[in-house]
Amino acid sequence: MDEGRPIxxxxxxxxxxxxxxxxxxxxxxxxxxxEFAMFYRINPATAGKGVNLLVEQGILYKRRGIGMFVAAGARERITARRREQFVLEYVAPMLAEAASLGIAPGQLTQLIDTQLIESQLTEKETR
Amino acid sequence: MNTQTPVIQVDGLSRTYRDVAALKDVSFTLEPNIICGLLGRNGAGKTTLMRMLTGQDFPSAGSARVFGQDPVENSAVLQQMCFISESTRYPEGFQARHVLTGAPWFYANWDAAFADELVGKFRLPLKREVRKLSRGQQSALGVIVGLAGRAPVTIFDEPYLGLDAVARHTFYDTLLADYAEQPRTILLSTHLIDEVSNLLEHVLVLDEGRLLLDQSADSLRGSASAVAGRAGDVDSFAEGRQVLHRDTLGGLATVTISGRLTSADRVAAAAANLEIAPVSFQQLIVDLTTQSTPQPSLASVVYE
Structure with missing residues (x-):
């Protein structure tokens, strides 16, 4: 568990x-x-709060007396939200770091392209 | 959950031993069926508070009520409580198995089969005199009584002195599993804050007899940040905020700032080349309780 954020x-x-x-x-x-509480060694109430958060967001739903299930379309909803966060959490900090290192915007896109090609190549090799 | 009547209600509780104030005007309530941590330095008043709650000591002022009643010589209340103290003494010749056989007299919900299971888990020798058990084995005995007692209010005071890391994790795992099946109110006093922080739902912090914190563990987590960078930049960022702790190294400084940082704060910090790191639960408690001037340890004055 990461110390800085609510469990x-x-x-x-x-x-x-x-x-x-x-x-x-x-x-x-x-x-x-x-089961979550035992697995992550956390308070059951805390685990319940996490699960309820997902119920509120429509990611999980409850079937009375049976348990908790993943909602249809959950995957798409998570992906859409995470894509919005991606800019904030990854792209913006990367731009800031690039600026402080004096990497020009042109160089940055070039670096990304090179990295993409390399990872595609290693993927082919491992296959 | 907030609508439930509190299981523990403490109002303006004070305890003075001659000229030493062990507890000063402590007030809080605990809802039923939560795991609450009671944290603080040696001599902060933790044991005094737990003794008041279990009717083993009397308030100098204020009141402590359990299930809405005064616990002192109140068998209806005390049968629902279990207090595992590190300083429990047993008579000479008393063996571990005698403790377990006698337990059902004190604890209405005693589960003998569960106790047997725990004896195996903690590898406790049953036919040895309690006084001759190692410090860790004595702690294991206390932990077994506390868990198998299944008292609606179970209070552990430093339950695991001398227990090794494996035994401590056995305790945490068993506590969680059993609590999940049979919820009850658990008050856990400990110095091993990092080890238990994830188990806690609520936290009480005592410092020099005063109640310093009374809040949910989740709201405490992430409620402080460490900001590091050039001293001048750090100080201008910290201006107007509550600083819990400050360290310097040459021209560099690290401050612990209370309160959650907004994303605007983070952007400002990044612009000023400051690094922000979360403060661990334990570090936060340490920072909060090192602010005030240290006094001679009360525990050594009052007990033994």
Whole structure:
């Protein structure tokens, strides 16, 4: 767990990550609040808060007496929101760091292109 | 949850031993079925508070109520409580198994099968005299009684002196699992703040007899940041904010700032070449309780 942020938010993010990676599938059941609490060694109320956050956002839904499930369309909703955050969390800091290192905007796009090609090449090799 | 009647209600509680004020005007309420941490330095008044809650000591002023009643010599209340203290003494010749056999007399919800399971988990020798058990084994015995007692209000005072890391994690895991199945109010006093911080839902911090903090663990987490950079830049950023702690190294400074930073704050900090890092739960408590002037440890005056 990361020290700076409320744990319930981090739990919600981890569930989202699992949905994005396909570890949790839409309409599939997710672990219970107590199972989350045990697994991450956190207070069950905190785990419950994280799960409820996702229920409010329509990522998870509750089936009475059965448990918690991933909502249809959850993956798309998470992706859309994370794309908005991507600019704020990754692109903006990268631009700031590039500016402080004196990397010109032209050089920056070139660096990204080169990196993309390289990662595509290594992907082919590993296949 | 806020609509439930508090299980513990403390109002203006003070305790003075001769000229030493162990608790000064402490007031708080605890809702039922939460795990609450009671944190603070040695001599902060933690044990005094727990003794008041369990009817083993009397207030000099104010009141401590459990289930709405005064716990002193109140068997209806005390049967619902379990206080595991590091200084519990047993009579000579008393073996660990005697403690477990006698436990159902004191704890209405005692679960003997669960106690047996825990004896195995903690590898506690049952036929040895309690006085001859190692410090860690004595702590394990206390932890077993506290968990298997399943008292609606369970209070642990430094329950794991001498317990190794494996045994401590066994304690945390068992506590969480059992609490999840059978929710109850747990008050946990400890110095190992980093180890337990994720288990806590609520935090009480005592400092020199006063209640310094009474808030949810989640709201405390991330409520302070460490800002580092050139001393001048750091100080102008810190101006007008509550600074909990300040360190300098040559021309560099690090300050711990109370309060959540807004994204505008972060942008301003980045523009001034300042680095922002989260402050750990434990570090925050340490910073909060080192501000005031140190006094001789009260614990050594009052106990033993």
């Amino acid at each position: 319930f938010q981090q739990i919600a993010e981890r569930v989202e990550n699992d949905i994005l990676s396909g570890a949790l599938v839409e309409e599939g059941q997710v672990p219970s609040t107590n």
